Amino acid sequence: MNALRTLRPKQWIKNVFVFAALLLTRSYEDPARVQAALLAFAAMCLVSSATYIANDLIDRKRDQAHPVKRNRPIASGAVSPGLGLLLMGGCLAGGLALAFAVNQSTGYVALTYLGLQVLYNLGLKRIAVADVFTLSAGFVLRAVVGAVAIGVAVSVWLFLCTGAIALLLGFGKRRAEFLLDSSVTQKTREALSGYTLESLNVLLIVAACATVAAYGLYSIESETARAHRLLAMSSPFVFYGVCRYLVLVFGENEGGEPESLVLKDVHLLITFFLFTCSVLAALTLEAPRFLQ
Helix, strand or coil, X not given: CHHHHHCCHHHHHHHHHHHHHHHHCCHHHCHXXXXXXXXXXXXXXXXXHHHHHHHHHHCHHHHCCCCCHHXXXXXXXXXXXXXXXXXXXXXXXXXXXXXXXXXXXHHHHHHHHHHHHHHHHHCHHHCCCHHHHHHHHHHHHHHHHHHHHHCCCCCXXXXXXXHHHHXXXXXXXXXXXXXXXXXXXXXXCHHHHHCCHHHHHHXXXXXXXXXXXXXXXXXXXXXXXXXXXXXXXXXXXXXXXXXXXXXHHHHHCCCCCHHHHHHHCHHHHHHXXXXXXHHHHHHHCCCCHHHC
16 A cells, blocks of 8 residues: 555646546547557556656655655655665656557657656756746647557647646645745645745736636637637636636645645536536537637
């Protein structure tokens, strides 16, 4: 059980971005592409788990001083560093093997994601703003993995929309960590010393506006939107989801674990379900004449 916890399976939900291209290009109608996307998802789960373990191994001393992270298997001593290294190697080998089994492009993007995480752990995670932008780039690469796995073009809208929502989640996470206990968390996450609560509030709002603007423009101006005019009807669910997230972050100091927040908040779960249904309907149904 402790070995499984070391993989952080709850955070695998982040890899749902792999399916963005599959959904928005209607590639879910092709069984071969669905299979490729599922393999790419599994590959990114394993590769990301390898990076989580590496992070836990590097930061185990710092994590022991953190009120929450000290309960992680490696920091608490429930999993030895030797076993952690073994698990990391297994996840890395398995993930990359799966990625290259899909196609070479998927494997190379997975390697790029891995290289980005190495840079993050070597120093970028200690620099305010750069830390969140690096994490955002990781989400973008997840979406790119999904696109190249099924053989579709990587759209600039994929970068804008994925990057914006990743920044929103990232700054929300930093704000929650900052509020947890500044005197403690700054010892475990050096980047927090470069933030103030005011700056995090502003950055969070900027990221929220960028998310709403990016998806709003995508839903009416992209090539997909021009072919499927009903796609604009999915944007209210994005707007609502962003507003709901901000209420939880500012009102209840949530956001420290966005993957858990999405799963436990009924409003966000329903919003995500309705958003997915609206996109599927938009791509399937013909728009009325007055929208064409």
